[in-house]
Amino acid sequence: MEILIVEDEQQQRELVKSIIEQNSDHQCQLAESAEAAIRLLEQRRFDLVLSDWKLNGADGLYLLEQVKINYPHTSFVLMTAYGSISHAVASMRSGADDYLAKPFEKEPLLFALAKLENARLLTEENNQLKQQVVVRESLGNIIGGSAKMQTLYQQIDKVSNTDITVLIHGESGTGKELVAQALHKRSERADKKYLVVNCSAIPETLAETELFGAEKGAYTGASQQKIGKIEAADGGTLFLDEVAELPASIQAKLLRFLQEGTIMRVGSTEEITVDVRVIAASHKSLSDEVDGGRFREDLFYRLNIIPLSVPPLRDRLDDLPELLDHFCLKYAKRHQRKPLVFSKSAMQSLYQHTWPGNIRELGNLIERLSVMNDNQPVTEQDLPFNQTVKSSELLVELPAGGINWDDYEKSILQQALKQSRNNKSKAAKLLGLNYKAFLYRLDKHQISSSD
Numbered sequence: 001m002e003i004l005i006v007e008d009e010q011q012q013r014e015l016v017k018s019i020i021e022q023n024s025d026h027q028c029q030l031a032e033s034a035e036a037a038i039r040l041l042e043q044r045r046f047d048l049v050l051s052d053w054k055l056n057g058a059d060g061l062y063l064l065e066q067v068k069i070n071y072p073h074t075s076f077v078l079m080t081a082y083g084s085i086s087h088a089v090a091s092m093r094s095g096a097d098d099y100l101a102k103p104f105e106k107e108p109l110l111f112a113l114a115k116l117e118n119a120r121l122l123t124e125e126n127n128q129l130k131q132q133v134v135v136r137e138s139l140g141n142i143i144g145g146s147a148k149m150q151t152l153y154q155q156i157d158k159v160s161n162t163d164i165t166v167l168i169h170g171e172s173g174t175g176k177e178l179v180a181q182a183l184h185k186r187s188e189r190a191d192k193k194y195l196v197v198n199c200s201a202i203p204e205t206l207a208e209t210e211l212f213g214a215e216k217g218a219y220t221g222a223s224q225q226k227i228g229k230i231e232a233a234d235g236g237t238l239f240l241d242e243v244a245e246l247p248a249s250i251q252a253k254l255l256r257f258l259q260e261g262t263i264m265r266v267g268s269t270e271e272i273t274v275d276v277r278v279i280a281a282s283h284k285s286l287s288d289e290v291d292g293g294r295f296r297e298d299l300f301y302r303l304n305i306i307p308l309s310v311p312p313l314r315d316r317l318d319d320l321p322e323l324l325d326h327f328c329l330k331y332a333k334r335h336q337r338k339p340l341v342f343s344k345s346a347m348q349s350l351y352q353h354t355w356p357g358n359i360r361e362l363g364n365l366i367e368r369l370s371v372m373n374d375n376q377p378v379t380e381q382d383l384p385f386n387q388t389v390k391s392s393e394l395l396v397e398l399p400a401g402g403i404n405w406d407d408y409e410k411s412i413l414q415q416a417l418k419q420s421r422n423n424k425s426k427a428a429k430l431l432g433l434n435y436k437a438f439l440y441r442l443d444k445h446q447i448s449s450s451d
């Protein structure tokens, strides 16, 4: 702790400082009066003021009142040469955290400090927990209390009430759209529009009109003026999902809008000012897209002001029970069934699965099992990723142009390694190969298990 010792006798102040610093990690500053203490308190933060009752000038009780009013997070211990009950009562009544009678011994002083430090840590922990509950309550339907999600919630909390552009990255199905919704709902724009554009779903020819709008007659068939999504979201938030898929020509126009805050409808020369907060998301790494020349670097930097990363489910398996409860209840209610229960081995299997489709895969699985599965509890064999598919069912029809067998084999081997999280014997099992044969093939394709 950072401690401020206030004592008018120099020898006494230095004695207290040396006892504390020689026997603990606390750091001490000294003040000879209440006035000097107040000046120091104005300059920096202290965890504790340890003050004598009797001081030249204003006394310790006055200092205590000032600290309680102006620095409520700073603890206060009063020391007095008169170890009378009345002083103890008066100081505690005025809000002191503890009371020490002088002349005090080393041990009671250190004990009082240790007690205070513990109480401070508990309060801090408690405040953090309360803060987490507040943040989570306002995040509505995002499930998961794992440490990784807590970090994300804190980040959402920090940036939601700003207008800063946020770029959300995460594998498919991790909940990027839920994060975007939470950012909007927790912002001052919450009662304004929240519009979504899925950039991978609009054909290049329509993308400009979709985002920026078009004047009547701007192109063949434009029989009416069309308001684009950016203009329609004025005052609110626009979520650009799969932003990596935006055609190059639109990337330049989007950058202009982000920099200038203005747009032009197709077929118009009039600039329209719009106030829209942009949140973008991508399951692809945008910096890889920039490296590959598929995404404008300047736009990347403009979008990536605040990057948020949503962790894949396999990296936060602590959340699995909570997510399972959520989906089992949701789909039992929706389909009027009993909530699913899982056997021990099925649970183990759920934990071992790598969840390439993340929460979306889990939700879909629970919905399917809720409707189709007659077994209760659900067993390991009921889980689709434990069911081996006959190779013939796997085969896609051979394209007329043929395939490259080596590439095909290499890709299957890599997928098996990925699914088994680089566990080679599991990967071999997935392909129905014995371990040696599997290793032989890895070697043949020069695949290392970290590829």
Ligand SMILES: Nc1ncnc2c1ncn2[C@@H]1O[C@H](COP(=O)(O)OP(=O)(O)OP(=O)(O)O)[C@@H](O)[C@H]1O
Pocket: 141, 142, 143, 144, 170, 171, 172, 173, 174, 175, 176, 177, 178, 179, 241, 282, 283, 359, 360, 363
């Ligand atoms: N933490 C979560 N709690 C509850 N449901 C979740 C959570 N994360 C995702 N989901 C659900 O999983 C599904 C997929 O989520 P979402 O569409 O937000 O993912 P995404 O990362 O945007 O995926 P994509 O990249 O494919 O667009 C949705 O039905 C969503 O409600």
